[in-house]
Amino acid sequence: MSDSIISAGCTIVGKVSADTDLVVEGHVDGQLSSTGNVVIGAGATVKSDVTAERIEVSGAVKGDLRGRDSLLLEDGARVVGDVTAPTIGIRPGALMRGKVETDAPSATPTRTAAVRRPAPREEPKPAAKPAAKKTTAKKTARKAPSPVMPKAGRTGKKAATKKRAPSKRATKKTTRKKAPAPVVPALKKRTKKTSKRRAR
Amino acid sequence: MAATVIGQGITIEGEVTSEDEVVVSGVLRGTLTVEGPVTVESDGVVEADIGAHTVAIGGAVTGNVTASERVDLLAGGRLVGDVKAARLTIADGASFKGNVDMDV
Numbered sequence: 001m002s003d004s005i006i007s008a009g010c011t012i013v014g015k016v017s018a019d020t021d022l023v024v025e026g027h028v029d030g031q032l033s034s035t036g037n038v039v040i041g042a043g044a045t046v047k048s049d050v051t052a053e054r055i056e057v058s059g060a061v062k063g064d065l066r067g068r069d070s071l072l073l074e075d076g077a078r079v080v081g082d083v084t085a086p087t088i089g090i091r092p093g094a095l096m097r098g099k100v101e102t103d104a105p106s107a108t109p110t111r112t113a114a115v116r117r118p119a120p121r122e123e124p125k126p127a128a129k130p131a132a133k134k135t136t137a138k139k140t141a142r143k144a145p146s147p148v149m150p151k152a153g154r155t156g157k158k159a160a161t162k163k164r165a166p167s168k169r170a171t172k173k174t175t176r177k178k179a180p181a182p183v184v185p186a187l188k189k190r191t192k193k194t195s196k197r198r199a200r
Numbered sequence: 201m202a203a204t205v206i207g208q209g210i211t212i213e214g215e216v217t218s219e220d221e222v223v224v225s226g227v228l229r230g231t232l233t234v235e236g237p238v239t240v241e242s243d244g245v246v247e248a249d250i251g252a253h254t255v256a257i258g259g260a261v262t263g264n265v266t267a268s269e270r271v272d273l274l275a276g277g278r279l280v281g282d283v284k285a286a287r288l289t290i291a292d293g294a295s296f297k298g299n300v301d302m303d304v
Contacts, residue, residue, distance in 0.1 A: 003205065003207060004205050004206055004207035004209075004210045004226070005202060005203070005204060005205045006204050006206075007202045007203060007204040007205075007218070007220055008202075008220075009204075009218055009219035009220045010204040010216065010217070010218035010219070010220065010222065011215075011216070011217045011218070012212060012214060012215070012216050012217075013214050013215040013216075013217075014212060014213050014214010014215055014216075014230055015211075015212070015213040015214055016210070016211070016212050016213075016214075017210070017211045017212075017213075018209055018210045018211070018226075019209030019210075020207060020208065020209040020210065022210065025202070026204065026218070030214055036209075
């Protein structure tokens with residue numbers, strides 16, 4: 001009489017917790033946990049998560065099975081749910097659908113940490129530098145004599161200064177976006193170049 | 201026809217229904233509905249309403265007991281709750297607190 005049996009024809013809706021071995025031949029709907037062994041017989045239907053030291057399944061289970069020691073799906077077992085135990089056996093004739101894990105669940109946190117590798121790079125630095133130089137660029141642009149600009153643009157079409165020429169010709173907005181640091185020297189250079197060209 | 205045995209160390213919280221005999225040596229909280237005999241052993245603790253064909257109480261029961269045939273409160277048994285049954289026996293040494301309804 002020491003063994004506990006939930007016999008065929010018996011239905012339990014709720015929580016079953018056991019400190020001893022338990023045999024299920026009937027129906028359990030809810031939660032089933034034991035510190036001993038649990039045997040789910042051929043005629044049993046269990047719709048619950050099952051946690052026990054050792055689990056033997058010959059019946060139908062819809063829920064996750066977690067064996068602390070081992071787990072055995074016998075011939076005729078039908079399991080829909082995840083299965084976790086250090087040792088898992090699935091005999092020929094057993095049907096199961098779900099995830100099988102023959103290890104203690106510990107890998108999940110490391111996975112998430114590994115995913116978080118890509119970090120934001122030097123975005124704030126270039127944003128800060130041009131911000132300071134923008135103002136100078138604007139000032140110089142305003143101060144710069146207006147005739148210089150159209151001249152640079154014209155020469156830019158002809159000469160090798162094509163790349164910088166459009167940025168200058170473009171309104172102040174575009175020059176702000178592209179690193180405006182070289183703007184000031186570029187102006188001087190171009191003026192020099194243009195002067196040289198004029199000389200030629 | 202194996203009986204359902206809720207042995208020592210077993211705790212059930214919820215609704216238990218059975219077509220066969222149920223023996224309770226563990227703990228049961230909720231409701232117990234059986235189409236056969238129910239036996240609450242001396243170690244059994246039942247905090248549930250019991251409906252059955254016959255009920256034998258040797259342990260502790262808290263809840264209303266309804267039996268279509270008979271209720272036996274055995275020596276050492278303890279019942280707190282109302283009893284509705286055609287026949288009722290209360291053994292010497294049993295404790296009982298509740299109402300009795302023996303109307304058929």
